[in-house]
Amino acid sequence: MTRWIALLRGVNVNGITIRSADLAELFRGLGCTDVRTVLASGNVVFTADDDRDPDDDALRAAVERALRDRFGYDAWIVLVPHDSLAAVLAGFPFASAADRHDYVVFASTDAALDDLLDGLEPDPAVEQVARGDGVVYWSCPKGSSTSTIVAKRAGAARFRQTTTTRNTNTLRKLL
Template sequence: MTSYIALLRGVNVGGITVKSADLKALFESLGFSGVRTVLASGNVAFDDGDPDDEGPAAASVALKARIERALGERFGYEAWIVLLTREELERVVAAFPFDPEREGWHPYVLFGSDAAHLAELQEASSDLDAADDVVQAGDGVLYWHNRRERGVDSAFSKLTAKARFKPTTTNRNLRTLVKLLA
């Protein structure tokens, strides 16, 4: 049995509405157990007891494609998810390099399916005002600390919102990720 976390990209924004109860029901219909949604922003924790003879990497790719196809068919949008094992997410959360309790700051993790896009965002972050945004590369992610007063108006937030990055990245608050692991 493997425990997974699925982070859906672009739901409950831009006209794509997915209710948590419907999302949970879909994952259960796919044969997963222990399905739990966290918040209304497309976060699902679940267990899959179906071992894959081709190994964990192949299983993860096939599972991701299966979930994306089911989401697209059920909710009528081009679905894209980040799929991590619970252990992978635990490592991402444990490696957060900034003080997550820093007053007035948001602790974020930016996930991506395109390493080149993450590298481009990392490179662009060197020009940021550290009083508003601080970015550091992690293992397949970018860690981002954002001053709450600037929020979506910060330079890095505007950069990540550009159309070319939207199909390959999704962002989560560290506190949401901790709730997914609880």
């Protein structure tokens, strides 16, 4: 039995609305147990009956296909082993501050994270970015999480299928 976190990209924005109860029902229908949704932004904690390798795309593909079939949108998710999330949060390299938002960018491949950072030169006085183990850490001023250099790059269409970003406050609720 493996505990997972499914991070859905683009849920409850841009006209794609999925109720938490419906999302949990979908995961249960896939045979998952201990299903828990967190907030209304596409976060699902669940247990799968088999012990899959985090790099195994079969589970991810099954969830994406079920989301497409049930809710009729181009669904993309990133799967994170639940037991690795505490280490991801503990590895956040920047000091938190009341006037900043702290984020973690997750990806379905390391190559996507490398591509995200390739040639990126953010102003360190505005935002901070660092590569972590399987993630990218990012901190920016409140109110600018869609307008900074990192935000614009992460929001580019080429990353839509492979990356998703979560605030560290949300991630703590997934533990």
